[in-house]
Amino acid sequence: MNDLTRPSSLGEIGLMNYAPYLMNRIMGRYNTSLREEMVGLGLTTPKMRALAVLSVNDGLLIRELAIYAIVDPSTLSRALDQLGEGGLIRREADAADSRATRVFITDAGRVVFETLWPRMAEAHARIFKGIPEDERRAFVGTLQKMLTNIRKHEI
Amino acid sequence: MNDLTRPSSLGEIGLMNYAPYLMNRIMGRYNTSLREEMVGLGLTTPKMRALAVLSVNDGLLIRELAIYAIVDPSTLSRALDQLGEGGLIRREADAADSRATRVFITDAGRVVFETLWPRMAEAHARIFKGIPEDERRAFVGTLQKMLTNIRKHEI
DNA sequence: ACGGGATATTTGCAAACGCATTTAAATCTG
DNA sequence: CAGATTTAAATGCGTTTGCAAATATCCCGT
Numbered sequence: 001m002n003d004l005t006r007p008s009s010l011g012e013i014g015l016m017n018y019a020p021y022l023m024n025r026i027m028g029r030y031n032t033s034l035r036e037e038m039v040g041l042g043l044t045t046p047k048m049r050a051l052a053v054l055s056v057n058d059g060l061l062i063r064e065l066a067i068y069a070i071v072d073p074s075t076l077s078r079a080l081d082q083l084g085e086g087g088l089i090r091r092e093a094d095a096a097d098s099r100a101t102r103v104f105i106t107d108a109g110r111v112v113f114e115t116l117w118p119r120m121a122e123a124h125a126r127i128f129k130g131i132p133e134d135e136r137r138a139f140v141g142t143l144q145k146m147l148t149n150i151r152k153h154e155i
Numbered sequence: 156m157n158d159l160t161r162p163s164s165l166g167e168i169g170l171m172n173y174a175p176y177l178m179n180r181i182m183g184r185y186n187t188s189l190r191e192e193m194v195g196l197g198l199t200t201p202k203m204r205a206l207a208v209l210s211v212n213d214g215l216l217i218r219e220l221a222i223y224a225i226v227d228p229s230t231l232s233r234a235l236d237q238l239g240e241g242g243l244i245r246r247e248a249d250a251a252d253s254r255a256t257r258v259f260i261t262d263a264g265r266v267v268f269e270t271l272w273p274r275m276a277e278a279h280a281r282i283f284k285g286i287p288e289d290e291r292r293a294f295v296g297t298l299q300k301m302l303t304n305i306r307k308h309e310i
Numbered sequence: 311a312c313g314g315g316a317t318a319t320t321t322g323c324a325a326a327c328g329c330a331t332t333t334a335a336a337t338c339t340g
Numbered sequence: 341c342a343g344a345t346t347t348a349a350a351t352g353c354g355t356t357t358g359c360a361a362a363t364a365t366c367c368c369g370t
Contacts, residue, residue, distance in 0.1 A: 010272060011211045015223070019291075020185050020279060021207075022298040027178050028225040029305045044326070052176075056166045063348060068170070070183040072328050077350055079326095099335045099348045117165060124175060127301050136174075139297045142290055143177040146282050150184045199356075218318060227358050232320055254318045254365045 030123050037119045041112055042086065046071040046079040051088065051113045052120075054105035061094065062101050088112055185278050192274045196267055197241065201226040201234040206243065206268040207275075209260035216249065217256050243267055 015021050031045065038048050049069035054060065057068065062080070066073045080103060083089040088109035094100035105113070128136055170176050186200065193203055204224035209215065212223065217235070221228045235258060238244040243264035249255035260268070283291055 010207060010275075015208065015211055016299065016302075017295055018279075019283070019295050019298060020182065020275070022295065022302055023178050023182050024186075025225050026298065026301050026305060027175065027182055030175050031179075046326085052165060053170065056170055061348080070180050073349070074329080074351080075327055081350095094348095097336070097348080101349070120165075120175070124173075127304055128174075129304050131297060131300055135293075135297055138290075138293060140172055140174050140177065142286060142294045143174060143181065144171065145286055146181050147171075147177055149282055149284050150181060201356090216318080228319070229321080229359080230357055233356085236320095249318095252318080252366070256319070 026127065030127065033123045033126075034116070034119055037116055041116060043112070043116070044079065046075050047083055048116065050076065050079055050083060050103070051105060051109055051116075054089065054103060055110060055113045059092075059102050059104050062091075062103060065103055083109065181282065185282065188278045188281075189271070189274055192271055196271060198267070198271070199234065201230050202238055202243075203268075203271065205231065205234055205238060205258070206260060206264055206271075209244065209258060210265060210268045214247075214257050214259050217246075217258060220258055238264070 010018060034048070038044065043051070046069065049071060050065060053065060053068040060068065062076060063073065065071075066076045069076065071079065080089060080091065084091060086108075087106055090104050090106060091101045092104060094102050131139075165173060189203070193199070198206070201224065204226060205220060208220060208223040215223065217228065217231060220226075221231045224231065226234065235244060235246065239246060241263075242261055245259050245261060246256045247259060249257050286294075
């Protein structure tokens with residue numbers, strides 16, 4: 001029989017039963033479905049993710065923001081330059097550690113993110129359409145376990 | 156009450172309950188955990204995905220491969236150039252439509268993908284560690300529903 | 311059979327990406 | 341407490357990416 005803990009080959013499992021493939025494909029479409037709106041707002045994926053995280057969790061260190069936003073620190077640094085130029089975020093030296101910088105979303109930044117949010121909610125709704133509430137909850141529960149499994153950082 | 160079909164704000168839901176965020180983050184780590192091995196094999200993400208799909212489903216049209224592999228056609232075209240130079244795939248004019256090209260994985264290509272596969276299986280196992288079989292099946296089942304929801308193509 | 315529009319793939323190009331390195335500051339060690 | 345090591349963020353730089361446009365071919369309606 002087929003032991004899914006140690007699948008013997010991709011062909012044997014089949015792409016359409018392979019969770020990472022399905023997840024990449026679904027996220028690929030989710031992300032591209034936001035792109036048009038993002039371009040209109042002058043956002044790239046890293047910039048959008050930074051705003052999204054900050055809208056929930058303001059004043060993070062850049063290092064922390066990079067983890068939450070799933071963006072390479074060097075890419076994030078440049079994304080923050082641009083967000084700063086546009087007045088959507090501001091950097092502030094950390095009080096305790098003068099190497100570190102905290103990032104805050106501005107009111108203008110919140111406005112931009114709130115403009116984008118309905119598109120994200122739409123894309124989310126389309127993905128979960130027809131999936132009952134308890135199944136959604138179970139799905140998110142499994143995702144949370146997975147994140148715990150692979151988490152390297154204490155975040 | 157909180158109607159998850161139309162969440163009112165990201166802050167209200169919380170990043171850690173927002174499926175697209177969790178999925179992006181998990182896939183981000185899955186993808187980077189393969190990168191080191193991929194670099195050693197001279198592969199980028201699009202090249203790896205093309206090989207993965209072809210290993211299961213050989214002889215696809217480039218157009219179809221782009222969809223399955225979740226890669227922009229222009230990016231795929233260049234990725235195939237490189238895979239072709241390395242002798243991992245070969246292009247062949249389609250018999251019925253002379254605009255179209257079919258792509259075939261070579262034996263060398265299979266060898267390369269089979270070298271990478273154990274890393275993919277490892278990453279997969281790490282993600283699903285401690286998640287029981289029935290929960291895995293339910294999770295994949297939900298993913299399949301989601302893919303159906305967002306599928307634009309008949310693929 | 312012919313012209314207009316659609317489709318498959320490739321190429322031009324500018325922006326974005328991520329690795330490796332640098333700079334600056336904190337922390338550890340003897 | 342000096343020197344070595346680690347950590348935070350920014351920058352240099354070559355590669356990759358994806359949109360738009362170009363090219364070639366097909367298909368539809370007349």
